[in-house]
Amino acid sequence: MKRQNLVVVGGGSTYTIGMIMSLVAEKEQFPLKSITFYDTNAERQEKIAKATEIILREKYPELDSFHYTTDKEEALSNADFVFVQIRTGGLAMREQDEQIPLRYEAVGQETCGPGGMAYGLRSIGDMIELVNDIRTYSPDAWILNYTNPAAIVAEALRREFPADKKLLNICDMPAAIMVSYAGILGKDVFDLVPEYFGLNHFGWFTKILDKEGNDHTNTIKRAITEDGFIPEDAEIANDPSWIHTFKQVERMVTDFPEYLPNTYLQYYLYPSQMVEKEDPSTTRARQVINGREKRVHTLADQIIEDGTTENVELEVDIHGRYMIRVAASMAYNNGDIFIVMVENNGTIANLPDDVMVEVPAMITNRGPKPFAVGHISTFYKGLIEGQLAYEKLVVDAFYENSYEKALQALTLNRTVVDAPRARQILDDMIEANKDYWPALHASKQVVTNQ
Numbered sequence: 001m002k003r004q005n006l007v008v009v010g011g012g013s014t015y016t017i018g019m020i021m022s023l024v025a026e027k028e029q030f031p032l033k034s035i036t037f038y039d040t041n042a043e044r045q046e047k048i049a050k051a052t053e054i055i056l057r058e059k060y061p062e063l064d065s066f067h068y069t070t071d072k073e074e075a076l077s078n079a080d081f082v083f084v085q086i087r088t089g090g091l092a093m094r095e096q097d098e099q100i101p102l103r104y105e106a107v108g109q110e111t112c113g114p115g116g117m118a119y120g121l122r123s124i125g126d127m128i129e130l131v132n133d134i135r136t137y138s139p140d141a142w143i144l145n146y147t148n149p150a151a152i153v154a155e156a157l158r159r160e161f162p163a164d165k166k167l168l169n170i171c172d173m174p175a176a177i178m179v180s181y182a183g184i185l186g187k188d189v190f191d192l193v194p195e196y197f198g199l200n201h202f203g204w205f206t207k208i209l210d211k212e213g214n215d216h217t218n219t220i221k222r223a224i225t226e227d228g229f230i231p232e233d234a235e236i237a238n239d240p241s242w243i244h245t246f247k248q249v250e251r252m253v254t255d256f257p258e259y260l261p262n263t264y265l266q267y268y269l270y271p272s273q274m275v276e277k278e279d280p281s282t283t284r285a286r287q288v289i290n291g292r293e294k295r296v297h298t299l300a301d302q303i304i305e306d307g308t309t310e311n312v313e314l315e316v317d318i319h320g321r322y323m324i325r326v327a328a329s330m331a332y333n334n335g336d337i338f339i340v341m342v343e344n345n346g347t348i349a350n351l352p353d354d355v356m357v358e359v360p361a362m363i364t365n366r367g368p369k370p371f372a373v374g375h376i377s378t379f380y381k382g383l384i385e386g387q388l389a390y391e392k393l394v395v396d397a398f399y400e401n402s403y404e405k406a407l408q409a410l411t412l413n414r415t416v417v418d419a420p421r422a423r424q425i426l427d428d429m430i431e432a433n434k435d436y437w438p439a440l441h442a443s444k445q446v447v448t449n450q
């Protein structure tokens with residue numbers, strides 16, 4: 001098996017150490033020659049990288065080299081795979097994305113509703129620049145992007161790089177949900193085969209099969225409605241916010257029993273309840289700053305101080321394993337089936353061709369080969385079309401510097417609806433994002449009485 005040269009962009013991410021542990025656990029499926037970290041924040045990256053050096057020395061002696069840098073050319077040259085996990089504006093701006101809509105009693109969430117728009121308008125420019133840089137230094141590398149808001153980023157990258165066949169956008173949420181299905185069934189998550197359709201953070205499982213073709217969908221639905229639903233992946237199993245989110249699945253399956261929902265649909269189906277439960281001073285960003293970020297930094301500090309991993313507990317999570325299994329299937333043409341984002345082109349028959357959808361695909365060394373979904377029925381089609389229009393308008397607003405398109409996007413979004421409220425949120429977000437967003441201008445159209 002050819003060993004791969006892997007670059008992680010966003011080396012300082014809170015997910016990096018989990019990813020490294022997953023690379024260790026998956027070394028037979030995805031053997032590596034080298035790992036390189038690249039980040040624009042030298043200090044943030046250094047802490048994670050110094051701990052990683054020790055982890056790799058102890059747990060990945062087969063690796064030829066590990067290094068980290070803030071120099072793009074050095075980082076991005078000779079890559080076989082580039083995993084991209086950046087957060088433009090950091091967790092501080094995530095907090096703004098969540099707090100601003102709450103001022104106006106709208107959902108405050110990083111990828112859904114106004115928060116998703118704000119984060120998207122920050123991410124798109126950096127992502128376009130990065131993909132251009134990667135293509136300059138490693139024209140043939142596979143790019144696996146999971147930078148959020150993945151739906152909006154994927155739509156912008158689709159427009160910007162229409163001919164790039166080695167760029168794939170992915171999300172771990174369906175896989176994390178499947179970990180809990182696997183728990184219900186007493187099976188390994190990678191032995192389950194999903195049937196699924198929708199958009200990123202906006203989709204439904206229509207069936208859960210196993211590799212022998214047995215259908216477990218009704219068993220899972222029954223278990224969820226009778227016994228509840230809990231997160232089982234190690235990273236989120238004990239997190240009160242994720243426990244609450246998974247509990248909401250019980251309610252969604254009771255209200256809409258036809259399919260099994262992605263957890264993110266809670267924000268679109270129960271927006272009022274999502275607003276009521278929030279305390280604006282401790283939205284999710286604050287919880288992550290005091291939780292995952294602190295935990296990861298404390299862990300890194302201890303590994304560095306001890307010079308060994310012997311005194312710490314290091315866990316493998318579905319986030320890393322999922323990304324790596326997808327990468328392995330691309331590298332070695334495994335033909336495994338994973339839920340990924342692709343351009344529709346008829347996969348969902350009654351949606352336009354030129355939109356990004358999230359569906360199961362066979363992952364090959366010529367890219368993802370999505371399975372046909374066929375026609376979707378009115379409820380799902382209506383919801384998806386509204387969300388797609390919002391996503392497209394956000395990307396239009398970016399390219400056209402259009403205030404009006406941004407206002408239309410927010411007004412269309414199910415989490416906002418009211419035009420005056422959309423305008424208030426937008427104006428506050430423009431102010432908060434003045435260092436990050438493109439300038440948005442009002443249209444020159446004149447309204448007359450004739």
Ligand SMILES: NC(=O)c1ccc[n+]([C@@H]2O[C@H](COP(=O)([O-])OP(=O)(O)OC[C@H]3O[C@@H](n4cnc5c(N)ncnc54)[C@H](O)[C@@H]3O)[C@@H](O)[C@H]2O)c1
Binds near residue numbers: 014016040149
């Ligand atoms: N798609 C998914 O399912 C999924 C799952 C988990 C995380 N994510 C995403 O992964 C990203 C990282 O999340 P996090 O919570 O660890 O954030 P984080 O802020 O801890 O890490 C992001 C890192 O990227 C760096 N960075 C920012 N802009 C950069 C640029 N232009 N070039 C290089 N480096 C840059 C930052 O300095 C930081 O070290 C986010 O976009 C998050 O939403 C996506």
Ligand SMILES: O=P(O)(O)OC[C@H]1O[C@H](O[C@H]2[C@H](O)[C@@H](O)[C@@H](O)O[C@@H]2CO)[C@H](O)[C@@H](O)[C@@H]1O
Binds near residue numbers: 172173233236284
């Ligand atoms: O609120 P956060 O920062 O904890 O999570 C936001 C991310 O949530 C999803 O990812 C989960 C993932 O599903 C789970 O397996 C585990 O790895 O934790 C992640 C969150 O911590 C979602 O898919 C991502 O897009 C979000 O970034």
Ligand SMILES: [Mn+2]
Binds near residue numbers: 172
């Ligand atoms: Mn996701």
